[in-house]
Amino acid sequence: MTTRRAVLAGAVERLRAAGVPSPEHDAAELLAHVLGTERGRLVLVDAVDPAALPSYDALVARRAAREPLQHLTGRAWFRHVELAVGPGVFVPRPETELLAGWAVEQAGLVAEPVVVDLCTGSGAVAASVAHEVPTARVHAVELDPAAHAWAERNLAGTRVDLRLGDMATELEELAGTVDVVVCNPPYVPLEAWESVAPEARDHDPHLALFSGDDGLDALRVLERRAALLLRPGGVVGAEHADVQGASAPEVLSATGRWSEVRDHHDLAGRARFVTARLAR
Template sequence: MSLRRDVLRGATARLAEAGVASPEHDAAELLAHVLGTTRARLPLVDEVGTDALAAYDVLVARRAAREPLQHLTGTAYFRHVELAVGPGVFVPRPETELLAGWAIEQAAAVERPVMVDLCTGSGAVAKALADEVPGAVVHAVELDEAAHTWAERNLADTDVDLRHGDMATSFDDLAGTVDVLTCNPPYIPLDAWESVAPEARDHDPHLALFSGADGLDAIRVLERRAALLLRPGGVVGFEHADAQGESAPAVFLATGRWADVRDHLDLAGRARFTTARLAR
């Protein structure tokens, strides 16, 4: 048996040395996972048994090798929903919750809104929309086969219309009828490989990360698709890199099809997502 505080102290130091951004948080989450409890209830645990300690050491070693925390626990949380995640799917980030929140606010002004989430990945945004917008008709699409399988699992208990396909060609049947469209597209330039955190670069599917020489290829496709799918006056919101606070909105501004093009900051004050309204 080992004291819980000593176990956590050692694991935190190990993760910090490995460059993990939140070593104390991750050490506690992994121990709670091994013990079948929550991080908030860990202080109620005084000692960690030999078997649990062995299992914990394995997980800490994998986290120190920069395997995503959510892959190790099998769970990610997004707004008010819980998601199953693992190898083959992009782990949803907290900053994307702001985009989902914007979409939910926009939908509140429409009776029975039609909503589409392109590049849905794990289904995080689509599930949040279905959860927080009663009466919404929510559609989602994912191209990557492995990610689509995760989305199927996460959306199985919802009425979301999930499709397997390319966002560039999906939902012709909805043309001109969509009220709110969201997308978290790939947006990292190909030459920015070395700047990407190991958790994403080595474990997230590259289809969800990289998008041409300037990182804007998928956003250009999104602009064309959104113009087709949205009704006049419908709105689109999409995430981008913090360095794209001017270049991402410029993709939409250049076409003359959009009004109210606006960029939004995340909670850290970084440019994070763009919204626009299809001109009437």
């Protein structure tokens, strides 16, 4: 038997040397995954069965090669829901939980809210709204068939109406009736390819990452679609890159269709998402 501490120490060293941003966390998550337990319960494990070490070593090697942790464990936690994720779908980020929380808050202000999640990806935001606002009627749209398949899996058994299609054309029947439109669109400028973390650049679908020369092409489509879908006074929220704290709100402000255009920071103080209200 090898002690848990020794096994983790070796894995942390390998991950740190590979430039993995959170080596301690990831080493522990992978060990818990291999042992069939939770990371918080690893303290109860004194020694690791040698039979488990080859599987663990293989996963650590894949993480050192910058394969996303969530692809290795097959799951991601997002607010209060657990999601199945893997190749073909954008792995939801903790920062997006703030946008989802805003959508939950706004939906909670309406008796029977109609909420639309565009570019739903894994279904993370739609699942959160459905889970936290039981009275909401939630609709979600995803363009990429592979990502849509993951969303189908994650939204099975929920009340969410999931569509495979383009956010620019779907849900026409809801025009003028929606209370909240929320979206985590692609927003990375094409020229920023080299600056994207390997976990995202090499493993997330490029359709979910890149959006024209300035990264705002999808937001422009969203602005037009949200203006069509929302009732007067309805609200829209969309994530953006931290360098788009001025340019993303300007996409909305410039049209004259929106009031209360406001940008929001994440917990690290970085510009993260924009919200606005459709003028009455």
